[in-house]
Amino acid sequence: MFGFLTRxxxxxxxxxxxxxxxxxxxxxxxxxVASMTDAEMKVSxxxxxxxxxxxxxxxxxxxxLFTLKDSDQHNLPELPQIVQEDDHEITEVRMVTNVQKVREPVQRKYTRYIAKIPVEIMLSSHSFSTHTLDLSEGGFCFExxxxxxxxxxxxxxxxxxxxMFEFTCFLAEDQKKDKFRTEIAPTTAEKVQEDFRIWLLTQKFPITPQK
Known part of the structure; x- marks a missing residue:
């Protein structure tokens, strides 16, 4: 029993x-923790x-608890797909290969601006200095x-x-192992967000092209 509790x-x-x-x-x-939404992480x-x-x-x-490694997923074979006939009944589960997946373009919620601005990222006793590659009302991409x-x-x-602006942020979710992008959390004060939005509009930064 003691060994079980220790593990x-x-x-x-x-x-x-x-x-x-x-x-x-x-x-x-x-x-x-990896399966939680940002809202769940905030209150758990x-x-x-x-x-x-x-x-x-x-x-x-x-x-x-946030250092889950995704390397295990890289060794998995291709996932099987459910095959349906015209009557919409599931007849079998089999491997379907050589299917070309077309990724639909994602419309950005906010305009991104190209700008190199120094930033300081802080959490408890840790701090990290870098610069932005681009920024928007919704978040930042760092060098x-x-x-x-x-x-x-x-x-x-x-x-x-x-x-100077101070934001509460969290990591953008659609990233792989290396993390470069953060999003501004809704808990950031409304006045800070509004001042930042107005400041962005007055800077005349070049806009990043839509990919």
Whole structure:
């Protein structure tokens, strides 16, 4: 029994989805956290058997829960596809290969502007300095790959020559192993977002082309 508890010392509480799971391994916690939405991460809590109390996922002690490696997925074979006949009944599940997938263009919600502006990214005792490649009302793309400790919600300080902005941000979801892009969280003060929007419009930065 003691060995079992040692290997599975974690617990997670997700009040947004109303579930609590105990007796989890680190890997199981990482998988659960990876499946959470940003809103769930913001309000969820973790507990380790060596901690006297629960801790929010934003605490430094919980950073290991955000370090799920996706290398295991790279070794998987191609997924089988469900094949349907004209009567809409599922007749079999088989491998369908050589199917060319066409990716529809995604319309951007915000206009992106090309601009190199120094930024400071902060989370607890960590800090990281870099520059933007482009920016918009919705977030930023940075010159340098973000460190592994950048996870959950963190602070991005934009140090423009004429003005300083401070945002609460989170990682953009459609990224692979290396992370370069963040989105501005809705918890950022409305006045900051409005001031930033007006500032962007007055800078006359070149617009990035739609891909």
């Amino acid at each position: 599975r010392p974690w617990a997670l509480h997700n009040p947004l989805k109303s579930w609590t799971l105990a007796g989890l391994s680190l890997r199981e916690c990482q998988l659960l 809590w973790a507990h380790h058997e060596n901690w006297p109390t629960w801790k929010p996922l934003s605490e430094p002690e919980c950073h290991d 340098d790959k973000l460190p592994d400790w950048v996870a959950g919600y963190f602070t991005v300080v934009l140090n423009a020559p004429d003005k």
